[in-house]
Amino acid sequence: MKKNWPLWEVFVRSKNGLEHRHFGSLHAVDAEMALENARDVYTRRNEGVSIWVVESKHITASNPEHNGELFEPAQDKVYRHPTFYNLPDEIKHM
Amino acid sequence: MSEEQIKNLEEQFEARIVRDDKIEPKDWMPEKYRQTHIRQISQHAHSEIVGMLPEGNWITRAPSLRRKVALLAKVQDEGGHGLYLYSAAETLGISRDEMFEQLHSGKAKYSSIFNYPALTWADMGAIGWLVDGAAIINQVALCGTSYGPYARAMVRICKEESFHQRQGYEIMLKLSEGAQEQKDMAQDALNRFWWPSLMMFGPKDDESPHTAQSMKWKLKRKTNDDLRQQFIDQTVPQAELIGLTIPDPDLKWNEEKKGYDFGPIDWDEFWQVVKGHGPCNKERMKARVNAWEEGTWVRDAAMSYAEKQQKRKEKQAV
Ligand SMILES: [Fe+2]
Numbered sequence: 001m002k003k004n005w006p007l008w009e010v011f012v013r014s015k016n017g018l019e020h021r022h023f024g025s026l027h028a029v030d031a032e033m034a035l036e037n038a039r040d041v042y043t044r045r046n047e048g049v050s051i052w053v054v055e056s057k058h059i060t061a062s063n064p065e066h067n068g069e070l071f072e073p074a075q076d077k078v079y080r081h082p083t084f085y086n087l088p089d090e091i092k093h094m
Numbered sequence: 095m096s097e098e099q100i101k102n103l104e105e106q107f108e109a110r111i112v113r114d115d116k117i118e119p120k121d122w123m124p125e126k127y128r129q130t131h132i133r134q135i136s137q138h139a140h141s142e143i144v145g146m147l148p149e150g151n152w153i154t155r156a157p158s159l160r161r162k163v164a165l166l167a168k169v170q171d172e173g174g175h176g177l178y179l180y181s182a183a184e185t186l187g188i189s190r191d192e193m194f195e196q197l198h199s200g201k202a203k204y205s206s207i208f209n210y211p212a213l214t215w216a217d218m219g220a221i222g223w224l225v226d227g228a229a230i231i232n233q234v235a236l237c238g239t240s241y242g243p244y245a246r247a248m249v250r251i252c253k254e255e256s257f258h259q260r261q262g263y264e265i266m267l268k269l270s271e272g273a274q275e276q277k278d279m280a281q282d283a284l285n286r287f288w289w290p291s292l293m294m295f296g297p298k299d300d301e302s303p304h305t306a307q308s309m310k311w312k313l314k315r316k317t318n319d320d321l322r323q324q325f326i327d328q329t330v331p332q333a334e335l336i337g338l339t340i341p342d343p344d345l346k347w348n349e350e351k352k353g354y355d356f357g358p359i360d361w362d363e364f365w366q367v368v369k370g371h372g373p374c375n376k377e378r379m380k381a382r383v384n385a386w387e388e389g390t391w392v393r394d395a396a397m398s399y400a401e402k403q404q405k406r407k408e409k410q411a412v
C-alpha cells in the first residue's frame with residue numbers, strides 16, 4: 001500500500017530579534033523528519049537560528065476571492081493614520 | 095462562470111501582471127497560465143535533479159579534498175534547487191508523484207545539456223563555468239517572473255548559483271596553468287561543452303513559438319537570442335584570460351553591435367537530443383527510475399514507522 005509523505009511548511013528565524021518567516025515547503029513523514037529536512041534544504045548557508053515546521057493541512061488560509069470584504073474596509077479609514085489630524089505647525093514632537 | 099465573466103477575469107489578470115503584481119497560488123488564473131507554469135517549473139526542477147548525475151559521478155574521483163567538498167556542496171545545492179522548484183510547482187495543484195511519473199515516463203523534459211557525458215575531471219570545470227553560467231543567465235531573468243512561488247525560488251537559487259560557476263572556472267584556471275596534458279584536457283572539455291551550452295537558451299527567436307506569451311507573463315524577460323548573446327559576450331573574454339580557445343572559427347567581435355558574431359548552431363543535434371537520442375538520455379533516465387523504484391521500500395518503511403509512532407503517542411495520551 002502506497003501512501004505519500006505529507007507536505008510541511010517551513011518557517012525560519014534568520015537571527016534572534018527577527019520573526020520566523022515562511023521559507024518554503026517540503027515532504028516528510030513526521031515533524032522530526034520535517035525539521036531535519038528543513039535544516040538541509042533551507043539552511044545550508046547559515047540562513048537560520050530557529051526552524052518551525054507545520055503540516056500544510058493545518059494552515060487555514062483566507063480566500064483571495066474575499067479580499068474585497070476582508071481588506072477593502074480598511075482603505076477608507078484614513079483616521080487611523082497620524083496624517084489625518086490637523087495640528088498647528090509650531091507643535092513639535094507629536 | 096459565463097464566457098463574459100471569464101473574459102473579464104482574464105483582463106484583470108493580465109492587467110495585474112502588467113503592473114508587476116505577483117500572482118499567488120490561491121489567486122484566480124487562466125488555465126493556460128497554470129498549465130504553462132506547471133510545465134516550465136517542473137521541467138526546471140527535473141533539470142536540477144537530473145543535473146546532479148553527471149557531476150555526482152565525479153565526487154569520489156575529485157583530485158583533492160578541496161575540490162571534493164566543493165563539488166559535493168554544489169551537487170547538494172542542485173538537489174535543493176530541485177526541491178524548491180518541485181514545491182513551487184505543487185502550489186499549482188500537481189503532486190510530487192505526478193511530476194516524477196511525468197519525468198520517468200518521458201512525458202516531461204529536462205535540460206538537454208545533461209544528456210552529454212562528463213568524461214574527464216575537466217568536465218567538472220566546464221560544467222560549472224559554462225552550464226551553470228548559462229543557467230544563471232536564464233535564472234536571473236526569471237527572478238522577476240509573475241508567479242510568486244517561482245520568483246521566490248529563483249531568488250534563492252540565484253544566490254546559491256554564483257559559487258557553482260566560480261568553482262568551475264577555478265578548475266579550468268588551474269588546469270590551464272598546468273602541464274600540457276592538463277591544458278589539453280581543459281580545451282577538450284570546452285570544445286565539447288561550448289555548443290551544447292549555447293543550445294541551453296533554446297531555439298532561435300523566430301523558431302520559438304511561445305516567446306510572445308512567455309514575455310507577456312514575464313516567464314521570459316529577454317528572448318532566447320538576447321540571452322545567448324549575453325552569455326557569449328561575457329564568456330569569450332573569460333576563455334581568453336586562461337588561454338583557452340572557443341571552438342568556433344566564425345567567432346568575431348562586431349564593433350557595431352558591441353558583441354560577438356558567432357557561427358551557426360547545429361539545431362538538428364539539439365532536436366535529436368531533446369527527442370531522446372543524445373549520448374546519455376537512456377542512462378540518465380535509468381538512473382532516476384532506479385533511484386525512485388529502489389527507494390520505494392525506504393519511503394514506505396519511513397511512513398509506516400511514523401504512523402506507528404503516532405499511534406503509540408496517542409495511546410500513551412489516553
Ligand atoms: Fe541549480
Ligand SMILES: [Fe+2]
Nearest residue numbers: 172226255258
Ligand atoms: Fe548550479
